[in-house]
Amino acid sequence: MNTTVKQAVVLTSGGLDSTTCLAIARDQGYRCHTLAFDYGQxxxxxxxxxxxxxxxxxxxxxxxxxxxxxxxxxSALTDPKIAVPDHPTRGIPVTYVPARNTVFLSLALGWAEVLGACDIFIGVNAVDYSGYPDCRPAFIEAFQDLANLATKAGVEGERFRIHAPLLHLSKADIIRTGVRLGLDYGMTVSCYSADEEGRACGVCDACRLRREGFREAEIPDPTRYRPGSPFA
Known part of the structure; x- marks a missing residue:
């Protein structure tokens, strides 16, 4: 593998968390290659x-x-017959997409191996994470072990690292970190029901967590809300 340039693959959804994760990787000196998925959302x-x-x-x-x-x-994010909830729910919500982060990280691992990159960044969070099982520390640790067992690079002595720098941060702390790194969160889209222009509904779980994060961080919320939203 090429070790002269510190390279990383960063999973980038266009949302607040993954954008902060990308800014952190860049701040740590990585040459970042970003990976997104059109998965039927x-x-x-x-x-x-x-x-x-x-x-x-x-x-x-x-x-x-x-x-x-x-x-x-x-999942409510992929199945038109399942509505995105407009209120908090108990347990694992219907917005959980089965195996999503496992699939995403697997493809990121493949691209990283081709690029000669040993580092993969993902913006999962175990504090404000909506109850998703694939956003927990145990999952990240297990996937890193798998990455080093199941690849040519791993067998030949390279060491893959799965970075989840937001894992133990609150949404407010994530926002403060991004602002410190100069991010414009007005570029990001977090809403599960965003319209074609990226305007948010203001009522889904992602919108609720995002809005509460800006409030707790005492930073103005730059989110664009669509007409009819309670915050438009």
Whole structure:
């Protein structure tokens, strides 16, 4: 592997967390290659946001991979028959996409091996994480072990590292970190029901966590809300 340049693959959804993760990786001196997925999600505006963010933050390459997770359904983010909740729910919410982070990290691992990069960044969070099981520390640790067992590079002595720098931060702390690094969060799209222009609904779980984060951080919320939203 090429060790002369510190390179990383950064999963970039176009949302607040992944954008902060990209800014952190860049601040740590990595040449970042960003990876997004068109996986059948209803909120496609995040893909356009990911392109803009990657350009603005100077990513070396930006790749969008198509995966048809909608064909297996099981999530309000991919199945038109399941509505995105407009209020908090108990347990693992219907916005959980089965195996999503496992699939995403697997493809990021493949691209990292091709690029000669040993580092992969993902913006998962175990504090304000909506109850998703693939956002926990145990999952990240297990996938890192898998990465070093299941790759040619790992067998030949390289060591892959899965970085989750937001894992133990509150949403307010994530926002403070991004602001310190000069991020414009107005570029990001977090809403599960964003319209084609990327405007937020203001009522889904992602919107609620985002708005509470800005309030707790005492930083003005730059989110664009669509007409009819309670915050428009």
């Amino acid at each position: 209803k909120h496609k505006a995040e893909l356009d946001a990911g392109i803009r963010i990657s350009r603005a933050l100077g990513a070396g390459d930006h790749k969008i991979i198509r995966i048809d997770l909608a064909s297996i359904g099981g």
